[in-house]
Amino acid sequence: MSDPVISRGFGGRRRQDAATANRIPPGQYQERGFPVLSAGPTPRIAPERWDFTIRGTKNTVETPKTWTWADFQALPHEELTRDIHCVTKWTKLDSHWAGVSVQTLLDQVEYDAQYAIAFCDGDYTTNLPIEDVQDGKAWIVDTYDGEPLAPEHGGPVRLLVPHLYFWKSAKWVRGLHLTDEDEPGFWESLGYHNYGDPWREQRYQGD
Numbered sequence: 001m002s003d004p005v006i007s008r009g010f011g012g013r014r015r016q017d018a019a020t021a022n023r024i025p026p027g028q029y030q031e032r033g034f035p036v037l038s039a040g041p042t043p044r045i046a047p048e049r050w051d052f053t054i055r056g057t058k059n060t061v062e063t064p065k066t067w068t069w070a071d072f073q074a075l076p077h078e079e080l081t082r083d084i085h086c087v088t089k090w091t092k093l094d095s096h097w098a099g100v101s102v103q104t105l106l107d108q109v110e111y112d113a114q115y116a117i118a119f120c121d122g123d124y125t126t127n128l129p130i131e132d133v134q135d136g137k138a139w140i141v142d143t144y145d146g147e148p149l150a151p152e153h154g155g156p157v158r159l160l161v162p163h164l165y166f167w168k169s170a171k172w173v174r175g176l177h178l179t180d181e182d183e184p185g186f187w188e189s190l191g192y193h194n195y196g197d198p199w200r201e202q203r204y205q206g207d
C-alpha cells in the first residue's frame with residue numbers, strides 16, 4: 001500500500017534510502033567520495049621490482065612462494081562490488097574492484113596456520129584470522145572502478161577484506177606472513193580492535 005500523503009517520486013526515494021540504510025553499520029554514515037587515509041607517504045614501486053610472497057614460520061609454510069608482477073597478472077581475476085567501512089565512520093556502498101582471490105594464491109602454497117599478517121611497502125602491517133582471508137572473503141585487488149588502482153589507494157595492489165573495517169585492507173601489500181601466533185599489526189597495536197567487525201562496532205580494544 002502506498003502512503004497517501006507522500007507523492008510517488010518521494011515515496012520511491014524513501015524506499016531506496018530504506019534499502020541502503022540497512023547496509024550502513026552502526027555509527028557509520030554514507031560517503032559518496034573516496035577519502036584517502038594513509039599513515040605515511042605513498043610508496044612507489046616499479047612493476048619489475050614488485051612481487052608478492054606468501055611465507056611463514058618453519059611450522060606453518062613448507063616452502064614460501066613468490067609471484068612476480070607477470071605471474072600475478074596471469075592469475076584469474078574476479079570483478080567484485082562491495083560496501084567498505086572505515087573506522088573513521090564513513091561507509092562507501094558498491095565500490096567496484098577487480099583482483100585475485102587470496103584463496104587462489106593460498107591454493108598454490110602448502111600451509112597450516114591460524115593467522116595471516118599482511119605486510120606492505122612502507123612497513124604497515126595488519127593481522128587477520130586465516131579464515132577471514134580464505135574462501136573468497138579477501139582479494140588482492142589491482143583495479144578500482146575499471147582503472148589500475150591509484151597509488152594513494154594502495155596501487156599497484158592492495159588487500160581488500162570488505163567484511164572488516166577498512167584498516168584491515170592493507171594498501172601496497174607485498175605479502176602474507178602465515179603464523180600460529182597472532183601478532184597485532186600497526187593499528188591493532190595502537191589500540192584499535194584486534195578483529196574489527198563493523199557490524200559489531202569493534203572499533204577499539206574492548207569494544
Ligand SMILES: Nc1nc2c(c(=O)[nH]1)N[C@H]1C(S)=C(S)[C@@H](COP(=O)(O)O)O[C@H]1N2
Nearest residue numbers: 035036037038039124153166167169170171
Ligand atoms: N599500507 C597501508 N595500508 C592501509 C593504511 C595505511 O596507512 N597504510 N591505512 C588503512 C586505513 S586506516 C584505511 S581506512 C584504508 C584507507 O584506504 P583508502 O586510502 O584507499 O581510502 O587503508 C588502510 N590500509
Ligand SMILES: [Mo]
Nearest residue numbers: 037086087167
Ligand atoms: Mo581507517
